[in-house]
Amino acid sequence: MIWDYQPPWWLLGGNAQTIYSAKLAQRYVGAKPRWQRERWDTQDGDFVDVDWRNDEIALPDDAPLLVLFHGLEGSSSSHYAQAFAQEAKLRGWHMAVPHFRGCSGELNWAPRAYHSGDFEEVGWMLSRFQMLHQGPLFAVGISLGGNALMRWAGEVGHSANQVLQAIASVCSPIDLTASGNAIDTGFNKAVYARMFLATMKPRAMQKLAQFPGLFDPLELRAAKTLYAFDNVFTAPLHGFNSTDDYWDRASAKPGLSRIQVPALVLNARNDPFIPESCLPTQGQVSDLVTLWQPEQGGHVGFASGTFPADLQEMPWAVMEWMTQNG
Template identity: 60%
Template sequence: MNYTSPFWLPGGHLQTIWAALYARRGHGPRPQFRRERWDTPDGDFIDVDWLQDAPGQTLLVLFHGLEGSSESQYAQAFAGFARQQGLAYAVPHFRGCSGELNRAPRAYHSGDWQEIDWILRQLRSRHPGPIVALGISLGGNALLRWAAELGDAAASVVSAVASVCSPLDLAAGGHAIGRGFNRQVYTRMFLRSMKPKALAKWHQHPGLFDREALLRTRDLYEFDNLFTAPLHGFKSTDDYWARASAKPHLHRIRIPALALNARNDPFVPAGSLPRPGEVGQWVTLWQPAQGGHVGFPAGRWPGHVCSMPEAVGTWLLQAAGLKEQAHG
């Protein structure tokens, strides 16, 4: 991806924050989603938002990031790409992220590849056309973790995958977001929604974790140690970050995969990014100097966030051999 940031948006923080809050999300009308609720095997549910779906179309699936949804700026921008290319488009919500508390004594996490597997297989059974999938930040790490776990078998489910600004080394990303400006701005932003959800989960399942200790948490390391890790079978935050990270497993991927990371991403240190020799022949690395965290704003004031979805979406279709079909 040949990305150059607008001169009036220098630096990773501005490119991140402006893209999320102020840049235009698309060039056409706001997408109107249709929601489906799927019951899960463990008695819970997930909500899937559809832009459009026809059996013969290629289906683009987007897995959102931490506390994201179909309302996130990147989900809206990819909706515009899907509409332009004539693709079906689906945004599955991780548990608790669709606006309603889920039922089970669990939530979601960065290595939730089993959930990804169940969702993609449900989509495969319902949609006879080709499928390509991408994940944003947390969702991208989980998606690449899935592709690595399945190896050759992933090709029977999807044709290609991509991750965008994913912390593929979760420890490096987790420590980075817990320091300095990141801690004051981004950590507080995430905890503002994550802690109330966790407390609602405690009321739903009293005694699930140490409520008073969670109220005192001030960063994601502490939160993951008390909530995310134990609820999902990990011994601690360190165990969770080590076992859930996709980076050590990228060489096991056997379908076309793209990992896009800006080198000025405030959440993902450039030194933690995978190098070509670490990923194997199936994985393509895009590591532009600029872009921020899921930012990549472009154009004249106030800018837009359509360039990244166009580049990533086009790569997915070409890697899957579907580019001509999408236009036709």
């Protein structure tokens, strides 16, 4: 199966596709997806919140389960999570969205947050889902979540097959240095980096109130780029020496050649966040990795159909690929 996204004639350019899909495109048909929250205690005395799709009709216990790892500052309310929830419902799949620490609406307790290479956390979550669920397990990661998921798959190799059937990443910055530099430049810096920092900086200051002295608040407030924010907050809190060290070690791209579970890597070539020049080639990935690199799509911006357009084509294509290859 090969999917090549074609946008509506009136939705042109990576920025338009990105912004329209996030803000205006139809995410679901009928009732809004409903979630039932479950709290998991972590091994370090913290917690993560998991939202399970609460379907109107009970599904068999052994129906497939889709686990969706959200993107930077995302949640089960994100446009892509709701679109995948719609597709999971149509297929009769269970679905769950585990929130990275601090992203469920309540500040987590430990002196840490989450990051793009958080593969240990991803592995722990997947093992927990495997223990809880009787049927086939699939996972998709969006943007940051996809990098962490692919980072996990590259790290564990053949062991991934013992946990799940197939994985997919959607618009993930698998080369964090290239993507970080892109988002901190020009229009991207003015719009996207500013948007992310508007929520990340206040949450970091809440973390500082929990743990006085954790970082320098003056440096944090002065941060105007993701690079600067990561240098003050993300990198040191998670064991990295600097932003450069973090972006280098957390990138999933070098590990794609070691993946030993069916994996789909979907990246639009006009993604404002992810330069086309950094996308992987088939020679850089294992035989079990499929690359989809349509010319259009922006950053998780695959709206389709007639005006006002909807978001169902991409989730359908991704889940169809996983069904056929898992």
